[in-house]
Amino acid sequence: MATKNKKLSLKDKYQYLTRDMAWEPSYQKKEDIFPYERFEGIKITDWDKWEDPFRLTMDAYWKYQAEKEKKLYAIFDAFAQNNGHQNISDARYVNALKLFLTGVSPLEYGAFQGYAKVGRHFSGAGARVACQMQSIDELRHVQTQIHAMSHYNKHFNGLHDFAHMHDRVWFLSVPKSFFDDARSAGPFEFLTAISFSFEYVLTNLLFVPFMSGAAYNGDMATVTFGFSAQSDEARHMTLGLEVIKFMLEQHEDNVPIVQHWIDKWFWRGYRLLSLVSMMMDYMLPNKVMSWKDAWEVYYEQNGGALFKDLERYGIRPPKYQDEANKGKHHISHQLWSTFYQYSQATNFHTWIPSEAEMNWLSEQYPDTFDKYYRPRFEHWQKQQEKGERFYNNTLPQLCQVCQVPTLFTEPDDPTQLSHRSLVHDGERYHFCSDGCCDIFKHEPEKYIQAWLPVHQIYQGNCEGADVETVVAKYYHINIGQDNFEYLGSPDHRRWQAIKGNKPLGAGDSKDAA
Amino acid sequence: MSVKALYPYSAEPKDLQANFNGMQLVYVYWRKHLMFCSPFAFLAAPDMPLGDFFEQVLRPAIAAHPDSAGLDFSRVEWQLDDQPFTPDLAASLKDSGIGHKSMLTLTTPGLDGIGGSAT
Numbered sequence A: 001m002a003t004k005n006k007k008l009s010l011k012d013k014y015q016y017l018t019r020d021m022a023w024e025p026s027y028q029k030k031e032d033i034f035p036y037e038r039f040e041g042i043k044i045t046d047w048d049k050w051e052d053p054f055r056l057t058m059d060a061y062w063k064y065q066a067e068k069e070k071k072l073y074a075i076f077d078a079f080a081q082n083n084g085h086q087n088i089s090d091a092r093y094v095n096a097l098k099l100f101l102t103g104v105s106p107l108e109y110g111a112f113q114g115y116a117k118v119g120r121h122f123s124g125a126g127a128r129v130a131c132q133m134q135s136i137d138e139l140r141h142v143q144t145q146i147h148a149m150s151h152y153n154k155h156f157n158g159l160h161d162f163a164h165m166h167d168r169v170w171f172l173s174v175p176k177s178f179f180d181d182a183r184s185a186g187p188f189e190f191l192t193a194i195s196f197s198f199e200y201v202l203t204n205l206l207f208v209p210f211m212s213g214a215a216y217n218g219d220m221a222t223v224t225f226g227f228s229a230q231s232d233e234a235r236h237m238t239l240g241l242e243v244i245k246f247m248l249e250q251h252e253d254n255v256p257i258v259q260h261w262i263d264k265w266f267w268r269g270y271r272l273l274s275l276v277s278m279m280m281d282y283m284l285p286n287k288v289m290s291w292k293d294a295w296e297v298y299y300e301q302n303g304g305a306l307f308k309d310l311e312r313y314g315i316r317p318p319k320y321q322d323e324a325n326k327g328k329h330h331i332s333h334q335l336w337s338t339f340y341q342y343s344q345a346t347n348f349h350t351w352i353p354s355e356a357e358m359n360w361l362s363e364q365y366p367d368t369f370d371k372y373y374r375p376r377f378e379h380w381q382k383q384q385e386k387g388e389r390f391y392n393n394t395l396p397q398l399c400q401v402c403q404v405p406t407l408f409t410e411p412d413d414p415t416q417l418s419h420r421s422l423v424h425d426g427e428r429y430h431f432c433s434d435g436c437c438d439i440f441k442h443e444p445e446k447y448i449q450a451w452l453p454v455h456q457i458y459q460g461n462c463e464g465a466d467v468e469t470v471v472a473k474y475y476h477i478n479i480g481q482d483n484f485e486y487l488g489s490p491d492h493r494r495w496q497a498i499k500g501n502k503p504l505g506a507g508d509s510k511d512a513a
Numbered sequence B: 001m002s003v004k005a006l007y008p009y010s011a012e013p014k015d016l017q018a019n020f021n022g023m024q025l026v027y028v029y030w031r032k033h034l035m036f037c038s039p040f041a042f043l044a045a046p047d048m049p050l051g052d053f054f055e056q057v058l059r060p061a062i063a064a065h066p067d068s069a070g071l072d073f074s075r076v077e078w079q080l081d082d083q084p085f086t087p088d089l090a091a092s093l094k095d096s097g098i099g100h101k102s103m104l105t106l107t108t109p110g111l112d113g114i115g116g117s118a119t
Helices: A010-017 A058-081 A091-103 A105-121 A125-153 A162-168 A170-183 A187-205 A207-216 A220-250 A254-283 A291-313 A321-327 A331-341 A355-364 A369-385 A434-442 A453-459 A467-474 A490-498 B050-062 B066-070
Strands: A413-417 A420-424 A427-431 B024-030 B040-044 B077-080 B083-085 B102-107
Touching: A010 A058, A058 A125, A058 A220, A091 A105, A091 A125, A091 A162, A091 A170, A091 A207, A091 A254, A091 A490, A105 A125, A105 A162, A105 A170, A105 A187, A125 A220, A162 A170, A170 A187, A170 A254, A170 A453, A187 A207, A187 A220, A187 A254, A187 A291, A207 A220, A207 A254, A207 A291, A220 A254, A220 A291, A254 A291, A254 A321, A254 A331, A254 A355, A254 A434, A291 A321, A331 A369, A355 A369, A420 A434, A427 A434, A453 B040, B024 B050, B040 B050
Parallel strands: B024 B102
Antiparallel strands: A420 A427, B024 B040, B077 B083, B077 B102
């Protein structure tokens, strides 16, 4: 390529380094090279119509990411040298990080694998490059998250074996199975699931709560990671919207397929985010906003505008949106109740909200907290004061699809569980909702294979017949250190020592803050 | 509906009763007692008499609830897999029609959870 201009224009560079990297095969059939591109029923007539709004090329990508990385690690170093963990609001906050590191960071790794795979399987060069970059981003995110939180591992319990736990611990099968479901689907469903439903529609309900939570609670390491990932996330969201519009514009036959995926992955994502709802309302000592308010801003308003925009393609809002909107008054309380009673089997601590926190919850949830949930917490608090802290010693029934215990209530009756059940091929299955039951009915062969932690324990596949053995040997949770009540835990005592106070005794109900 | 795949797709259920070493799963849901976050999952022998299941398995599981002291199993309105059910305490789980992964539901009028809050 002899040329006078040594520097290419941005437009030329984009052309050479992305679209021109593809070629028309001559001795293999295109269908054989890209076997996954058509079995889902999505029809693509012209890959050149793929728009890449960022026009980022690999050379610029490396340079840009390297600069961000340098700044990020300088701050991690400063954080560690200054014992930054001593400046957080309260040690209870670290439990949100334990949830993040075991529940979310491994999903970033799953996303890295997923985007690497679909990037291989699209015949369009523009989509391939976008997926390749996102794949590398996701790998960077998991690495930087681990580094951001590694400092906490030196000072607090429960962070020591997150990848092992992600594959085994009962509640972590919720995020794990979500991603496994997406990664075992075809490439177009994967992008609808992760790029669109997760990254575009719901990401503000995952990422923002954790990063704002970090900012409100003095966790500079995690906040800085958040800033470093922000420009990547913007790119991922744009890819999510582009892939949906591209599929819808390519062929009208794609519309019902995409609509079904949106219905499914909205509901799967909503169930997964129930973990975030309890984090926001219960685990952050300094609250950012309530789950209800976050849902209203980030889903009802922003999502509402998005689906209005997609109306012209024949797309309607997700099927079970109304159920999700009703659930905003309940799910955080239901989830925290669940984790409180099964704290013997978690790598993080739980506690009864302080009086001030309960009053905040009453204000935020005027129609539901005092009526349905305060009596529960006050009863447990009394038990705790008597030295009879409540743990549920029987394993819970799990939903066959989302794998959350079947704990959610009817959209219009918070006194009844929205349990559903059906028989398929002579076997009975149980679900938490109509949304999950519908997903099962659409692809029963997929979900009958679900690795449900409770059933695996009862089948004898988890190194022990009792909870204590499973928790210690199979989960690698250190009993008495990582699990159980926060008050009186080693984390709590260590925090009191850092702050120069005497530790409170176990069962003491005084505000832990 | 079924899975779309590049090849004929079939799969075996992960939780067949044969995988439970001669035992079976039984779920129990006590309505309006949501202090227990979801129905219980029990592992039980199919030939266990229902009376023993109630007293030896279910009773200890619900003991932490203040309403459990006043709970008389003979006055419960029962459902088995959403159908009305009349327990015969002497009959085994299997002979009572309580299959693998069946769910028993208890409705206990007058016992509506702590302070009537369905907790």
